[in-house]
Amino acid sequence: MTSALGKDLLGLEFLSSEQIRLILDTAEPFKEISERSIKKVPALRGSTIVNLFFENSTRTRISFEFAEKRLSADTVNVSASGSSVQKGETLVDTARNLEAMRIDMVVIRHSASGAAQFLAERIESNVINAGDGTHEHPTQGLLDLLTLRDHLGDLTGKRVCICGDVLHSRVARSNIWGLKHVGAEVAVCGPRSLLPNAIEEFGVTVFERIEEAIEWADALNVLRLQLERMTAGYIPSSREYNRVFGVSRERLERAPRDILILHPGPMNRGVEIDSDVADGPHSVILHQVTNGVAIRMAVLYLLAGGRPELAEAAKGGRP
């Protein structure tokens, strides 16, 4: 049975707004499962899922694992280090071998843009992109949308600014597409050396200064500044980055309205975001993490062919 999302979830760019709303709506009933003392429903009982993480990840991998386990799937984790990948096995061979063991789904995190699509085109199993290079990280984009919707309601016309290293960020791309699909206004703000040269062609506003972004936005999604960007010479120093582009309490206090602060994690406190902002009243960062499990449950459920209108029932115990 073809799912409402198709075979795979590779990115948000080519999803329809209806599909995105469907995932967000399906996540709603799944939120409650994680609040129970027995956090388990049998929706994916008998399904085998491989979490194929070629890049290090803590939050995303654990979040997927919880989502899978809470839906009663059988899961296996494969990481690049200590596996056949380290022995030089190619991605396509790794995938074919896994599939030969008759699996149902693969969750893949890989450092190469396009790796998830590459895999999806070569195996029968459903593929979920858990982050491919600097391309997309669709479940992160979805959990950000869910968190924004929880706090702002309907996102049509809401203003969200993505701050920081958009050039190297898969989170940024998934956010831009996801937000545009649901009708939000999207802006980016960061040093031009960390924005794609063609950024305006995404149909987003560009703010040169963080103060302008704060004055404009209903929410800021603050990206992690990876330290290797400094050594690669994109910006002079993390100290200067904080001074010019950092989200500080002082800057937020000048905002004309309450601004939500999101961050995909892990944070560099004192670089892109100050601690009193991360821990302060505007921050919904931990709410994002909680929503991450529900979003991933919804995606797993829908890709497995689960019918959205039955999500509420699935939650009750029937497969």
Added chain:
Amino acid sequence: MSARPIILQGGRVLDPSRDFDETADILIVDGKIESSSGKVGSRDDAEIIDCAGLIVSPGFIDVHCHLREPGREDVETIATGARAAAAGGFTAVCAMPNTDPVTDNQAAVGFIIRQAQRANASRVHVIGAISVGQKGETLAEMGEMVAAGAVAFSDDGRPVVSAQLMRTALEYARSFSIPVIDHCEEPTLSHGGSMNEGIVSARLGLKGIPSEAEEIMVIRDILLARRTGGHVHLAHMSTAGSVELIRWGKERGINVTAEVCPHHISLTEDRVEGYDTNAKMNPPLRTAKDVESLRNAVKDGTIDLIATDHAPHHYDEKEREFADAPNGIIGLETALAVSVTNLVETGHIDFRTLVDKMSCAPARLFGLPGGSLGRGTVADVTVFDPSREWDVDPSEFRTKGRNTPYVGMRLKGRAVCTIVGGNLVHRL
């Protein structure tokens, strides 16, 4: 051993070198053109090939291909490359020196020439390396390589990063009157890039190569050619900006020539969508504006010739993550059809200009035999069907490579006969 005489009967003989374009017969005797205008009476000893409806032109010459031998005989050999050339209508190709070991000395040049003789298909000329090991440090022994048969120099695959080395190469090569070919790429700008920089690279999350990475080296090389008086030949031009710079150089009488590859006048960066590694090459596919500018540059003569940059790879090497896949596509067996379809059919040039760009200009600029059907010239002849349509099926190719973005495409124009030194080396 000389083959039987051949009579190519009743074709449209198109020979820009003599400003000749008429229905005529060609008589080939002892490896030479014996007659190439008017009718030829029948001879009992001759093989007669009916060329009605076909174009008979001086043999195509590709000044830029990678035959992989020595070093990667699993991917291509000089023999398979020479047969692929014949099938594509090329009577001669020039092999780039980025083999393993690098073609940077007279012995290596001699090896390629011997392998080509054994292959007994299209001619293979040798391009020697500019620098020892293509390392960009010290000048290779150009004089000895020329004596062994090298026809040009290039570190292709790698840019000549040092402006001083490029200057010296241009000066030194003047003694031998042969061109120095540069792969124009400013490596600090292109570093880590795997496609054109623009909205598509930004969307796909692939590091882009800006057009300026090419253009900066194009203008550097043109200025060095002006300083030294040497002949610089710019390989695989891909941007509208490069076209403007070359035009600037030519207007000032600077000794610069340039080539374009069929893929850069037919495909755009959009072809990378879906991370198709057969759309990955260096320089990368650019934008529609660049394609149009390059087509017009072929028309107005800013671009002197068409070259394939034929670059076979093993399918395993292309079957991987986009950023890690090697650059390049095969081109010998599609070049004619891609050019007919994207330059002639589109109205940019006529067949006369096409033959000039694929045969006469390469022979003239690189000082190679062929490029003419004049009486007494070596009998390197291509007979092609200008209107024959065919679907690209790489499994039918003579090259070992299967890495082509044209798979399944319907193209127009196909080589029917290829004659090298009076020998029929390909017949469809």
